[in-house]
Amino acid sequence: MSQVLVEANGVTRTLVLNRPKQLNALSSEMITCFLRCFTAYEEDDGVKLLIVKGKGRAFCAGGDVAAVVRSINNDSWKYGAHFFRNEFLLNYIIATYSKPQVSLLTGIVMGGGAGVSIHGRFRVVTDSTVFAMPETALGLFPDIGASYFLSRLPGFYGEYVGLTGVRLDAAEMLACGLATHFVSSDIREGRTQTVGECLRREYRMVCHVMRGDFSRDFFEGCRAILLDRDRNPKWMPPRLEEVHDEVVEKYFSKVDDPxxxxxxxxxxxxHGRRLVPKL
Structure with a gap:
């Protein structure tokens, strides 16, 4: 299975970090693939935009330093030096890239994950984003060019982030400048999917509705508006504030029927036609 998935859509290329079980920790193979793609796309006039995102619940939890340490213990320090050389070269190419890059920072963004995103032009965070530079806890220092972008944060905030490894949420990233945009996760999901992916998700949801798995509000709404026409539906629960996230999440699950x-x-x-706003 490829550790980096490449999706082409018109003038856009999307690179998907594809090690979800390892929280998309950057391997040597992934770094090499990114270097090859970024270099080729910069010279390709048919590519105008790059998007980087992670598969699963993390954008990228950092470099795969566990693999680096195992290799050093079994071989020599030169593998580690080679790994970081390529990683830092990738950071430099991204920081000086001539074409816009959009990083969709969903979930965990740490260490090497910051290196392949923060140096880019647009960093989009969501309500699930968790950012940190945790290298000091490993006996290292904030690398991947962190001395460049942390030193440019307001006041001594960069020193605080680098020395403590504190975890930042989306609002804090926006406030200090590490992020450029915020998009709610539920909106962003449909925005980055094909029409087929959206329809598959909606089919799961509508099947749960048809079965009345978690609520019978659809039947009550049809009764009040279309059948009895009293226009007085009795929703359960009656207030939006009483709807819990856990129940909403269940609508995206597979239907429990063999x-x-x-x-x-x-x-x-x-992959479907794009809507072109006229405003």
Missing amino acids: EWEDLDLPPRRS
Whole structure:
């Protein structure tokens, strides 16, 4: 399985970090792939925008330093030096890149994950983003060019982040300048998916609604508006504030029925038409 997935959509190329079980920790293979892609796309006039995101619940938890340490113990220090040489070269290319890069920072963003995102032009955080530079806890120092971007944070905030390894949320990243934009996770998900992916997700949701798994509000709404027409639905619960996130999340799960299958859509050349705003 490829550790980096490459998606092409018109003039956009999306690089997906694909080691979800390892929280997308950067391996030597991933760094090499990123170097190859960034170098090639900069020379390709048909590519205008790069998007970087992670698969699973993390953007990137850092470099795979555990693999580096194991290699050093079994071989020599030169593997570690080679790993960091390529990683720092990638950081430099991203920081000086001539084309815009958008990093979708969902979930954990630490160490090497900051290196492949913070140096880029646009850093989009969500309500699930957790950022940290935890190197001092490992007996290292904040690397990947952190002495450049941390030193430019307001006041002594950069020193605080680098020395303590404190975890920052989306609001704190925006306030200090580490992030450029905020998008709520639920909105962002549909925005980065193809029309097929959106329809598959919505099919799961509508099947749960049809079964009345977690609520029968749909049937109550149809009764009040279409059948009895009293226009007085009795929602359960009656107030939005009483709807818990845990219940909402269940609508995205697979239907618990051995005969049920996800929506099967045939492959198509197009991923769906884009909406072009006129405002």
